[in-house]
Amino acid sequence: MPCPHCDLELPRALASESDPSCPGCGASLTVVRVAGFWRRALAALLDAAVLALTAGPIAWGLHALMNPEPLAPGARGLGRLLTIGATDLDVLLLRIGPFTTLVAIYYLFSVLWAAQTPGQRLLAMHIVDRHGRPPGPLAAIVRTLTQIAGTLAAVLGPLWIAFDTEKRAIHDIVAGTYVVRSA
Template sequence: MADERDKSESIDLQEAVARSMSEPESGKATVQVVKRERPAAGSERERGRARADEDSDAPRVYVVGVWRRAAAGLVDLACVSPVLLLAAWLALRVARLPIGERFGPETLIELLLWGGAGFYGTLALCIAIALLYALIFVALTGRTPGLRLLGARVINVYGERPEWWRVVLRCLAMMLSVALAGLGLLWIGFDREKRGLHDWIAGTYVIRARPAPRAAVARSTAPA
C-alpha cells in the first residue's frame, strides 16, 4: 500500500541532470542509477559514447514519495527526541527560564515573542543537534535510521552515497525548506522527481534501497 501511495515517476538520473526525462505509462516510478564517471579529460564524442554504454546496463531503482519520507521523518524525530528534550531542559535550567509546572502554552508563546538570548540559544541548540543527527547518518551510511526502517536511502547525481559537502549543503537547505512554511518539503508531493527544495539545491535523490527488478523495469518502460 505504501508503494502505491508514493506514486513516483520514472526518471533517469543522467537525464534528470540534463532536465530531459521521459515518463513511462506505469504508475510506479523507477530511477535509472547511472554509475557514470566524474567529468574527465577527453573529447565530447568519447564521453558521450561512454555514457551511452553505461546507460544500457544501468540498473533502475524506485524513487521515494512524500508519504514514505514523512514516515521516515517521524521515526527519526522519535529517535532524536530524547536527546533534544534533555538538551532543552538543561539549557532552559541554565538560562533560568520557566520549566516544569509553570511551562504551558502561554509561556511558550511569551518565550517565542520575548524569550531573549536564553530561549533562542536553546532553540538553536536543538536545531543543531537535529542537523548533526541527519548529517552524520547520511554522510556515513547514506540514510538515517528512519530511512533505513522504511527501506530508503539518499544518493547523489552519480548514484553514489552523497559527499560530505553535499550532505552539509542538504542539511542547511532543509532548514530553508522548513523556514519557508514547510513549502520546500511539501514540494516533494508535486515534483515529478519527488525531490524537495533541499534535494534540488544539494543535488540528491531519495530512493528505495533495493534496485527495481529488471523484469518490472521492462514492463514499466515498455511502450503502450
C-alpha cells in the same frame, strides 16, 4: 532525472523498458524508484521520535542551564502567540539553537556515514546523488542546512515532496540528491 553520464534529461518512459539506455550517449541505465511523500513522512516521524528521546532532553538541560527570561510572561492563548511572534529573532534563535544544532548534527552525520537516517533505514530508503552514489560531504552539509531552514520555514521544504514530480524536497533539489527506495 538527468543521465549520470551526459546530463541529458531522461524521459520517464525509459523506466518501463527492460534494458534502458540513455538516448543521448547510449550508456546503460539503472532504474530506481524514488521514495514517495508518505514513506518519507513516516521516516521523518520516526526520526522525530528518536530526536525527541535523545536531543530533546539534552536541549532541555542546556536550556535549564542558560535560564533565559520567559518569552511571554503572564500572556495566555493568542496573546502569548502574538508576543512570541513579535520577539526578536536573536532571542528566538537562542531558545531553539541547542535543539536545532543537535538536529543538524543528527541529520548531517546520518547522511555522511550511512546515506540514510535511522527512520529511512527502517523504511528501506537511502539518499543518492544524481550518479547513484552517496552524497559527498559538501552535498550533505548543503542538504542538512537547507533541510533545517526549510523545516523552520513552516515545513515548506519537506512539503514540496507532495508537489514535485520527482518527489524531491527543496533540500534535495538544492543539494542535488534523491531519496530512493533500497533494493
